[in-house]
Amino acid sequence: MTTDQKPSSRVVSRAIRVQNDAITTVEEHLVIEEPLEIRIVHGSASNRKIKPLSVTMRTPGHDSELAAGFLITEGIVRDADDIESIEDATTDFAWSAKGYGNTVVASLVPNVEVSAATLERNFYTTSSCGICGKASLLALQTVCPPRGTSEFIFDAEKIRSLPEKLRRAQSIFGLTGGLHGAALVSANGEIVLCREDVGRHNAVDKLIGHFALREELPLRNFALMLSGRVSFDLMQKAVMASIPMVIAIGAPSSLAVAVAQNFNLRLVGFLRPDHFNIYSGEERIRMDQARREEADAGKQE
Amino acid sequence: MTTDQKPSSRVVSRAIRVQNDAITTVEEHLVIEEPLEIRIVHGSASNRKIKPLSVTMRTPGHDSELAAGFLITEGIVRDADDIESIEDATTDFAWSAKGYGNTVVASLVPNVEVSAATLERNFYTTSSCGICGKASLLALQTVCPPRGTSEFIFDAEKIRSLPEKLRRAQSIFGLTGGLHGAALVSANGEIVLCREDVGRHNAVDKLIGHFALREELPLRNFALMLSGRVSFDLMQKAVMASIPMVIAIGAPSSLAVAVAQNFNLRLVGFLRPDHFNIYSGEERIRMDQARREEADAGKQE
Numbered sequence: 001m002t003t004d005q006k007p008s009s010r011v012v013s014r015a016i017r018v019q020n021d022a023i024t025t026v027e028e029h030l031v032i033e034e035p036l037e038i039r040i041v042h043g044s045a046s047n048r049k050i051k052p053l054s055v056t057m058r059t060p061g062h063d064s065e066l067a068a069g070f071l072i073t074e075g076i077v078r079d080a081d082d083i084e085s086i087e088d089a090t091t092d093f094a095w096s097a098k099g100y101g102n103t104v105v106a107s108l109v110p111n112v113e114v115s116a117a118t119l120e121r122n123f124y125t126t127s128s129c130g131i132c133g134k135a136s137l138l139a140l141q142t143v144c145p146p147r148g149t150s151e152f153i154f155d156a157e158k159i160r161s162l163p164e165k166l167r168r169a170q171s172i173f174g175l176t177g178g179l180h181g182a183a184l185v186s187a188n189g190e191i192v193l194c195r196e197d198v199g200r201h202n203a204v205d206k207l208i209g210h211f212a213l214r215e216e217l218p219l220r221n222f223a224l225m226l227s228g229r230v231s232f233d234l235m236q237k238a239v240m241a242s243i244p245m246v247i248a249i250g251a252p253s254s255l256a257v258a259v260a261q262n263f264n265l266r267l268v269g270f271l272r273p274d275h276f277n278i279y280s281g282e283e284r285i286r287m288d289q290a291r292r293e294e295a296d297a298g299k300q301e
Numbered sequence: 302m303t304t305d306q307k308p309s310s311r312v313v314s315r316a317i318r319v320q321n322d323a324i325t326t327v328e329e330h331l332v333i334e335e336p337l338e339i340r341i342v343h344g345s346a347s348n349r350k351i352k353p354l355s356v357t358m359r360t361p362g363h364d365s366e367l368a369a370g371f372l373i374t375e376g377i378v379r380d381a382d383d384i385e386s387i388e389d390a391t392t393d394f395a396w397s398a399k400g401y402g403n404t405v406v407a408s409l410v411p412n413v414e415v416s417a418a419t420l421e422r423n424f425y426t427t428s429s430c431g432i433c434g435k436a437s438l439l440a441l442q443t444v445c446p447p448r449g450t451s452e453f454i455f456d457a458e459k460i461r462s463l464p465e466k467l468r469r470a471q472s473i474f475g476l477t478g479g480l481h482g483a484a485l486v487s488a489n490g491e492i493v494l495c496r497e498d499v500g501r502h503n504a505v506d507k508l509i510g511h512f513a514l515r516e517e518l519p520l521r522n523f524a525l526m527l528s529g530r531v532s533f534d535l536m537q538k539a540v541m542a543s544i545p546m547v548i549a550i551g552a553p554s555s556l557a558v559a560v561a562q563n564f565n566l567r568l569v570g571f572l573r574p575d576h577f578n579i580y581s582g583e584e585r586i587r588m589d590q591a592r593r594e595e596a597d598a599g600k601q602e
Contacts, residue, residue: 011555016583019576033554198554253334253499254312275320282317
């Protein structure tokens with residue numbers, strides 16, 4: 001049902017490198033940032049309407065997955081069944097590197113309801129934006145009521161090895177120093193799939209979109225791993241895909257922790273070689289019992 | 302003309318720390334991420350209209366500067382003279398930590414023209430989004446035609462000391478591991494002002510807004526320093542404030558380099574202890590002449 005472009009994550013650019021006393025001309029790999037407009041075709045079979053929905057600054061590649069993930073994690077459609085097809089329609093923006101499509105058109109199944117508010121809402125997002133119209137947790141709660149605790153259990157011992165596994169997964173596509181990674185991790189601590197993008201929220205949309213297009217949502221038995229920090233919008237996307245656990249190498253924001261607590265997600269952050277922090281849902285992360293009691297005693301102080 | 306809130310960049314939250322074999326309960330500092338709605342009041346003196354313009358996920362503090370910077374760097378107003386006043390109007394969003402205003406109202410001087418397109422455009426931005434309706438470089442070019450080369454010259458020797466200076470400036474507000482810093486740097490390599498936020502674009506808006514409200518724009522004789530990576534939206538903001546040079550500790554995206562080249566900005570990135578890269582405008586960065594010739598020879602290969 002989808003077209004899919006080959007991943008193109010970087011271009012080579014000449015730069016002047018100043019290193020101690022030496023100045024040289026070097027070939028530098030730049031992560032590609034290009035606009036992508038997501039349009040939807042909706043309405044009845046006899047009255048199709050097209051609506052430009054979003055412009056996001058993203059790294060080209062897996063654009064149809066990005067579009068599918070966006071439609072689902074932003075609550076435009078309920079699930080992938082609502083999407084009939086996703087097609088590329090190339091439009092080159094000014095100054096863009098050539099050869100990248102800048103538009104995808106997602107046709108919804110006829111008569112799928114799209115709220116008027118959604119159609120009026122304009123989504124314009126940069127390479128690191130993903131809230132797109134959700135002004136508050138209240139809005140998120142409306143779209144996606146808090147869930148009961150999932151049965152998913154993750155072993156704390158497996159968390160330590162994840163940064164190294166993510167680095168290996170990201171290196172497949174090459175590291176430019178400018179790419180965020182998002183990975184789906186199974187309960188046994190293996191990386192199932194990794195997606196990269198100049199924008200954190202795009203990497204997550206590509207990842208979730210991949211499984212959406214294979215009709216493998218919800219992702220109740222997986223953790224979402226993030227190469228950087230975790231803010232509200234990324235937690236929102238995990239909630240929308242029913243992912244019960246988020247593991248971030250970087251720090252969470254206050255609102256990321258609030259989402260985790262309100263939606264019963266486990267949230268691990270600040271993953272360092274010798275330690276990590278659990279901000280929410282520690283009772284669903286398996287640790288040695290004696291050590292857990294130690295922590296419980298600390299909590300009650 | 303402005304109200305200004307005291308900076309509140311972090312909250313303390315309990316977390317479980319798993320460190321090697323020890324599990325402890327720790328007090329963690331979280332960077333605060335809270336929604337801020339920017340509204341404008343516009344129209345004639347006898348017919349005032351209010352329009353919600355943007356919701357951004359930001360770290361509370363310097364909200365009026367953030368609003369002023371946003372209005373200018375997004376091209377809503379030409380300069381600070383168009384802004385009559387900026388007032389806080391508290392609205393607590395669901396689940397938000399209490400005590401933070403969630404709304405600022407910017408009243409424009411009566412009869413200041415705001416384009417219909419601007420008013421129809423909805424800005425919804427996360428903690429790391431800043432494009433807000435600009436779909437392409439073409440749009441940026443329309444708002445802000447390419448400028449001639451500024452006379453501003455920066456000494457390459459001064460670049461090396463900047464990361465340490467930025468770290469010191471950021472530590473005043475406290476480092477949570479989750480805050481982006483943006484600083485204005487003078488030609489002699491000193492940090493004039495530093496602003497922090499969970500969102501990169503917000504930190505830049507607060508910085509530029511500070512000078513806008515003091516009627517000190519354009520900033521033709523300063524460099525913008527960024528604690529992280531640099532993407533399209535941050536370059537856009539530098540262009541809008543006429544800042545001729547951007548120095549980023551992280552990597553630039555392809556589009557960031559394109560903006561630098563098209564708008565004659567100097568762009569330095571990948572600032573490491575022993576080296577940095579110049580992606581654009583190296584002829585306006587002062588280096589030892591012999592070393593420059595070495596680089597020129599390399600370029601012509």
